[in-house]
Amino acid sequence: MSMLPLYMKDAFGYQTGLAVATAIGFGFGFVLERSGFGRAPILAAQFYFADMRVFKVMFSAIVTAMLGVTFLAGIGVLDLSAMQIPETFLWAQIVGGFILGVGFILSGYCPGTSVVAAASGNIDGAVTVVGAILGSVAFGFFPSSWREFAEAGNMGASRLTDVLHAPQAVLALGVTLMAVGAFMGGEWVERWSAARGQRSAPLSAPETRTMVFLGFALAAFMGLSTMMLPTSKGAPAPRAPQTVTPEALAAMLIKDPSALYLVDLRDAGSYQLSHLPGAQSIEGLDVASLSSTRTLVVYGGEIPASLQRFGGATMTLEGGFEGFKLKILDLPRLAPDATPQQINEYRRQGAYHEYFTGAAAAPPPAAATPRKTVAPPQRKGSGC
Amino acid sequence: MDTQEKPFWNPYLAGVALGLVLLATYLVMGFGLGASGAMIRFGTWVGWMAAPQAMENHPFFCSYVGEGKKVLEDWLVFEVVGVFLGGVVAAYSAGRLRPAVQQGARPVGVTVRLSLALVGGFLMGIGARYGHGCTSGQALTGGALLSTGSWAFMMSVFAGGYLVAPLLRRVWR
Numbered sequence: 001m002s003m004l005p006l007y008m009k010d011a012f013g014y015q016t017g018l019a020v021a022t023a024i025g026f027g028f029g030f031v032l033e034r035s036g037f038g039r040a041p042i043l044a045a046q047f048y049f050a051d052m053r054v055f056k057v058m059f060s061a062i063v064t065a066m067l068g069v070t071f072l073a074g075i076g077v078l079d080l081s082a083m084q085i086p087e088t089f090l091w092a093q094i095v096g097g098f099i100l101g102v103g104f105i106l107s108g109y110c111p112g113t114s115v116v117a118a119a120s121g122n123i124d125g126a127v128t129v130v131g132a133i134l135g136s137v138a139f140g141f142f143p144s145s146w147r148e149f150a151e152a153g154n155m156g157a158s159r160l161t162d163v164l165h166a167p168q169a170v171l172a173l174g175v176t177l178m179a180v181g182a183f184m185g186g187e188w189v190e191r192w193s194a195a196r197g198q199r200s201a202p203l204s205a206p207e208t209r210t211m212v213f214l215g216f217a218l219a220a221f222m223g224l225s226t227m228m229l230p231t232s233k234g235a236p237a238p239r240a241p242q243t244v245t246p247e248a249l250a251a252m253l254i255k256d257p258s259a260l261y262l263v264d265l266r267d268a269g270s271y272q273l274s275h276l277p278g279a280q281s282i283e284g285l286d287v288a289s290l291s292s293t294r295t296l297v298v299y300g301g302e303i304p305a306s307l308q309r310f311g312g313a314t315m316t317l318e319g320g321f322e323g324f325k326l327k328i329l330d331l332p333r334l335a336p337d338a339t340p341q342q343i344n345e346y347r348r349q350g351a352y353h354e355y356f357t358g359a360a361a362a363p364p365p366a367a368a369t370p371r372k373t374v375a376p377p378q379r380k381g382s383g384c
Numbered sequence: 385m386d387t388q389e390k391p392f393w394n395p396y397l398a399g400v401a402l403g404l405v406l407l408a409t410y411l412v413m414g415f416g417l418g419a420s421g422a423m424i425r426f427g428t429w430v431g432w433m434a435a436p437q438a439m440e441n442h443p444f445f446c447s448y449v450g451e452g453k454k455v456l457e458d459w460l461v462f463e464v465v466g467v468f469l470g471g472v473v474a475a476y477s478a479g480r481l482r483p484a485v486q487q488g489a490r491p492v493g494v495t496v497r498l499s500l501a502l503v504g505g506f507l508m509g510i511g512a513r514y515g516h517g518c519t520s521g522q523a524l525t526g527g528a529l530l531s532t533g534s535w536a537f538m539m540s541v542f543a544g545g546y547l548v549a550p551l552l553r554r555v556w557r
Contacts, residue, residue, distance in 0.1 A: 004411045005410060005411055005412060005413060005414030006411065006412050006413070006414075007412060007413045007414050008413075008414035017413065017459060018457070018459060018462045019462075020412060020413065021413075021459045021460070021462035021463040021466060022462045022463065022465055022466035022469070023466060024405065024408065024409050024412070024413075024417070024463060024466060025417075025462070025463035025464060025465060025466020025467040025468075025469070025470060026466040026467070026469050026470035026473070027405040027408075027466075027470060028402070028405050028417055028463070028466070028467050028470060028520075029466060029467035029468060029469065029470025029471040029472075029474065030470035030471070030473060030474040031393075031398060031401045031402045031405060031470075031474075032402070032467070032470075032471065032474075033470070033471045033474035033475050033478070033480070034390075034392060034393045034398060034474050034478065035392060035393060035395065035398040035399075035402070036392035036393075038471060038474075038475060038480065039486050040486040040487075040556075041486060041487065041488050041489070041556060042392075044488065044549075044552075044555075044556040045556070046545070047545045047546055047549035047556075048549060048553070048556065048557055050557070052395075053395045056395035056396055056399060057395045057396075057398050057399040057402060058399065058519070058523065058524065058527075059399065060395070060396050060398070060399020060400050060402070060403060061399045061400070061402035061403035061406060061524055061528070062403065062523075062524060062527045062528045063399075063403065063528075064399065064400045064402075064403025064404060064406075064407065064528075065403040065404075065406040065407045065410065065524075065528035066527075066528040066529075066530065068403070068404075068407040068410075069407065069410060069528065069529065072411070078410075078411060082414055083410065083414045083415065083529070084414055084415040085529055085531055086516065086517070086521075086522065086525070086526040086529070086531045086533065086534055087516070087533070088531060088532045088533030088534075088536075089516060089533055090532070090533055090536055092514045092515070092516070093514065093515050093516060093522070093533040093534075093536050093537040093540070094536050094537070094540045095514050095540075096510075096511045096512065096513065096514025096515030096516070096537065096540070097511065097515050097522075097536065097537035097538065097539070097540025097541045097543075097544065098511070098540045098541070098543060098544040099507050099508075099510055099511030099514065099515075099544065100507070100508050100511030100512055100515055100518060100519075100537075100540075100541050100544065101511075101540060101541040101542060101543060101544020101545040101546075101547075101548075102504075102507055102511075102544045102545070102547075102548045103503075103504040103505065103506070103507030103508035103509075103510075103511055104504065104508065104519075104541065104544070104545050105504070105544070105545045105548050105549050105552055106500050106501075106503055106504030106507065106548070106552065107500060107501045107502075107503075107504025107505050107508065108486065108500075108501070108504070108556070109501075109504075109505075110419075110508065110518055110519040110520070110541075111419040111420045111423060111508055111509075111512060111518040111519070111520065112417075112419035112467065112518065112519060112520040113519075114505065115419060115464060115467050115468050115471065116467065116468075116470075116471035116474075116475075117471075117486070118468070118471075119467075119468045119469070119470075119471025119472045119475060120471055120472075120475035120480055120481055120482075121475070121481055121482045121483045121484060122483075122484055122485070122486050123483060123484070123485050123498065124485050124486050124497055124498060124501040125486070125501075127498050127501040127502050127505065128501045128502070128504060128505035128508075129423070129505065130502065130505065131501060131502040131503065131504065131505020131506040131507075131508070131509065132420065132423050132505040132506070132508050132509040132512070133423045133424075133426055133427040133430075133505075133509060134427065134502075134505070134506055134509060135505060135506035135507060135508060135509020135510045135511075135512075136420065136423050136424035136427050136509035136510070136512065136513060137424070137427035137428065137431060137509070138506070138509065138510065139424075139444075139509065139510050139513040139514075140424075140428070140442070140444040140445050141444075144443065147444060147513075149514065150513060150514050150516070153533075155532060155533070157531070158531070158532040158533065159529065159530045159531055159532060160530040160531075160532055160535065161530060162532075163532050168530075171530060172530075175530070183396070205394055208394050208396060208397060209394075209396055212396040212397065212400060215400070384443075384446035384447055384450060
């Protein structure tokens with residue numbers, strides 16, 4: 001079982017995580033400043049083809065992190081499934097990106113670099129930060145119909161590996177090759193722009209560049225080679241139905257219910273009587289309308305032929321309806337002579353019971369070490 | 385850039401360094417970097433200090449403030465504090481820490497420059513809400529994880545910048 005990511009594997013708690021945040025942020029800010037991104041004219045130069053520095057830094061960073069993830073996930077050191085993948089809201093993000101791009105060329109900064117600019121003493125950076133804070137808050141005061149557009153085009157935690165049906169390592173190699181091509185093209189554009197403007201092109205250090213590109217190529221091929229390992233984590237999830245434990249399903253339901261479909265395979269009568277939270281009945285379900293980017297979890301019977309057509313990952317709930325009810329939904333009971341382990345189990349199931357039914361369980365007598373609970377997702381703008 | 389200052393890093397090397405910071409974040413936390421997320425929280429906090437009931441009852445802001453919620457006790461807020469500190473130390477150690485108003489090759493008036501900064505920042509605040517992040521959270525973080533929306537966002541940012549750039553040539557070039 002992989003130990004990474006550390007926080008998701010309970011290596012440390014929330015408060016320590018905050019200290020880690022500042023340390024990581026320090027590194028981020030430092031590198032941004034040394035990249036020259038505390039100064040607007042340097043950032044803006046990207047959009048006049050004069051200096052492709054923004055593109056070079058951004059995509060070198062993306063390729064580096066992407067190849068690191070590919071290789072480490074491929075050898076089983078990093079548990080990709082434990083990572084938080086951003087949710088895609090396609091139309092909202094296309095529009096939002098455009099608006100941000102316009103703001104970028106107007107101010108000369110993006111939100112992160114505006115902080116670095118302010119930190120360097122640049123008043124225009126500080127003003128940009130203020131503007132960005134005001135703009136964010138203004139969004140909150142938009143009518144709800146405007147704000148709702150921010151959820152448009154929800155594809156769940158969609159990744160290009162799903163959309164292009166390509167394995168991680170192959171896609172990573174493709175992105176690396178594209179980036180290197182774009183870097184070379186970018187430098188050509190810089191020279192062209194410099195010639196037109198009768199000034200000198202940004203300094204190009206060919207040896208450093210070659211070294212970096214070779215490093216990328218090496219990392220990309222190392223990533224590819226992990227596909228040949230017997231238990232390759234670089235491959236996409238298999239299509240054959242797997243099982244999921246009640247605890248894992250509960251965690252999925254809490255973390256992001258919109259990433260899965262829960263289907264009750266029992267007869268309509270049983271479904272009406274009682275079904276799992278968020279479950280739909282197989283009776284009258286339009287299988288063709290199900291998005292294959294979401295995971296399908298079923299319980300209460302054999303997967304019928306109609307569901308075999310579903311294009312995404314399918315899982316069967318271990319222990320079925322009764323098992324989930326027993327381990328997650330039911331009010332837990334605590335023996336008077338319970339061990340700390342049993343107290344932790346009681347607290348955990350009490351938290352699930354409360355989350356799904358709204359009713360709190362009684363607190364246990366002894367103060368046991370609290371388990372790390374997964375916070376319910378915050379639905380912005382839906383009222384509290 | 386005057387001769388007392390340390391030169392900027394090679395962009396490819398800087399990018400690799402940035403990528404390693406991002407990778408470290410993935411490995412340690414299981415998620416990535418951000419910036420705009422801290423800004424909405426800070427703004428909400430200021431609003432909440434001014435009008436706590438109104439903010440707590442508002443359909444959008446109520447998810448940030450209210451019973452049991454600490455709007456500033458958030459990973460991104462602490463991270464952005466770090467970004468600021470890192471920027472100060474990097475600028476100081478490079479001889480670039482001084483008050484200034486950054487301008488293009490042919491400076492426009494300070495009022496014009498700062499007005500553009502304010503309006504530009506304002507648009508980015510809005511864009512980041514629709515984008516569910518900014519260049520740090522979406523383009524970099526989501527981009528390296530090959531998130532579909534992040535790549536779409538990233539391309540849109542460049543499109544927006546390039547399309548409007550000709551109108552602002554006087555400011556920057």
